[in-house]
Amino acid sequence: MTSFADLPTFTKLPDHTQLPESDGTFVKNFLEHPQSVLLTDSIEPILQQRHADGQYCIGQDSGIYWRMTDPPQRGAEAPDWFYVANVPPTINGESRRSYVLWQELIAPLIVLEFVSGDGSQERDTTPWTGKFWIYEQVIRPAFYGIYEVTKASVEVYHLIENQYLPVPTNDRGHYPISQLGVELGIWQGQYQNLDIPWLRWWDNQGTLLLTGHETAAQTQRQLTQAESQLEQAESQLERERQRTERLVAQLRAQGIDPEA
Structure with a gap:
């Protein structure tokens, strides 16, 4: 397990206002934006109920900074969708530009990646560079999901004793996210004029959100x-x-x- 003690020390670490909010690349495909909106829109009522104080944030294709590098973007991962509990949605009255681990110290509960290629990047376990390794060993969200629309599939991992283990599906073919009382799975249907296998939420009774x-x-x-x-x-x-x-x-x- 890697900790911040292993990272270089700085006299004054930058915050989200001083770090780039984009790496300058295009969104990889037309699916990413509607898929992120679909996930956020449908789970918002659940999150608002769980966080009556409004203390949570959702990132959509936003950077999570986990180490200092030059250029700074090399020290960040930008999940397609992630959720963090018990943090303010803004900082000093300003909208978040990114999520900075050395500033927040709270890991996301769940991170989701939408595969555009063959999925090798999302499953890369190479130390310090592979996405899977960075999520498992440094950023450490409790759940990590890899969604592949071309295969109409999603696989979900749960961090147990510093290691990601596959989450088995329930009898509905969904992946339970117990901390939220929801399930994650594939739904075939039309959304924003696209009829494809979408990644969606259900409640723990199997009702689509x-x-x-x-x-x-x-x-x-x-x-x-x-x-x-x-x-x-x-x-x-x-x-x-x-x-x-x-x-x-x-x-x-x-x-x-x-x-x-």
């Missing part, structure tokens, strides 16, 4: 269904009223008082 748009659409469907059922009930009542009026008229035609 919806985005705000999906929740609004579901509410609208339920409202439309309720209105339709009400119209059907009113129509049935009207038919019953008309039938009763016909029966009353027939009785009176036969000289029978309906009231009697």
Whole structure:
């Protein structure tokens, strides 16, 4: 296990305002942004419930600085998505530009990488340079997920005794993230005009966590269904009223008082 004691010492370590917030490269594919938004949008209600004080942050393709290098970007990893509990969403009233471990000292709970190539970078265990090694030995998120849309798959690792061990799927084929009370898995469906195997959250009962748009659409469907059922009930009542009026008229035609 590598600690900050093994890293070079500096008289004054830079903070997130002094470190680059981008390495100047393009996003690797069109999928990264909508996939990140989908994950964030659907889990926000869970996080807001767990953090009534608002003390948490989510990073999307943002740098996690773990050591000082020249240039500074070489000492950072930029997961496609990560979540950190019990830290403020801003620092000194400013939005975060990156996540600096020597400033925060709290590791992310979960880091997710979206594979663009063959997945070798995300599984690279080479000391000091491989992503898998850096996450396991230095950044040390409790969970590390590798999502491959081309294979419609995700694999999740849990840090146990300083080593990443594969998390087995449950009977729904999902990976439980016990600290959050959620599950991670693959969902085939349409989102932002793309019908692909998306990486998504479920609650621990197996119910899909919806985005705000999906929740609004579901509410609208339920409202439309309720209105339709009400119209059907009113129509049935009207038919019953008309039938009763016909029966009353027939009785009176036969000289029978309906009231009697």
